[in-house]
Amino acid sequence: MNLCKELERLDKEREELVKKVDTARSRLKFKCACGKMHSIQSCDVVQTHWYTAPHGCTGGDYWNEGELQIVCPDTAIRNRVMFDSYFQVQWQLRNDYAYNLEHQFSRKYKDLFKSVIDEHDNDRCAGGKYASFNNYYFEKKKEKFGLKIKSDGYEK
Numbered sequence: 001m002n003l004c005k006e007l008e009r010l011d012k013e014r015e016e017l018v019k020k021v022d023t024a025r026s027r028l029k030f031k032c033a034c035g036k037m038h039s040i041q042s043c044d045v046v047q048t049h050w051y052t053a054p055h056g057c058t059g060g061d062y063w064n065e066g067e068l069q070i071v072c073p074d075t076a077i078r079n080r081v082m083f084d085s086y087f088q089v090q091w092q093l094r095n096d097y098a099y100n101l102e103h104q105f106s107r108k109y110k111d112l113f114k115s116v117i118d119e120h121d122n123d124r125c126a127g128g129k130y131a132s133f134n135n136y137y138f139e140k141k142k143e144k145f146g147l148k149i150k151s152d153g154y155e156k
C-alpha cells in the first residue's frame, strides 16, 4: 500500500527536521552573568532537585525537579534560569505546559546542553552555595527561544 510508504517517508522527514531544529537551538546564544554570549551547547547545565519530607501515614519522601542553572564555562558562575512572567499568569494555569515558560524551556533545551548535572539538595534554593546570578535573558528573549504563553493565560 502506497499510503504506508508515504507515512514512513513523512516519519523520516519529521525525524530529520527535529534534528535540524535541535541543532539550531543548541547554537542559540544567551547573555551570561559574565557579560559574554555563550551558546547552549557550550555550557553545562545543573538540574536542581529539592526534597519533600515524608508526611502523614502513607506519604513517602521524594525529590522534585527544581530550576535549571547554566554554568558559565569561563567563570563557573551559575545562571539561574528565571521567568517572572509566571506571576502574570492566572494561578490555576501556572503549572500547565502551555502557560509555563520554565517547563517549555526545560523540555526544549535541557538535553541540548553540553551535559546535564543532576544535583540533589535539601535547600530549595540550592544556588546559595555557589556564586549565582538570576538570569532573565530567556524571559526577555522568549520569541528567540520559541517560548510562548498561551494568550488566554494572562491575569486580567
Ligand SMILES: [Zn+2]
Pocket (backbone or CB within 6 Å): 032, 033, 034, 035, 036, 038, 072, 073, 074, 075
Ligand atoms: Zn559566562
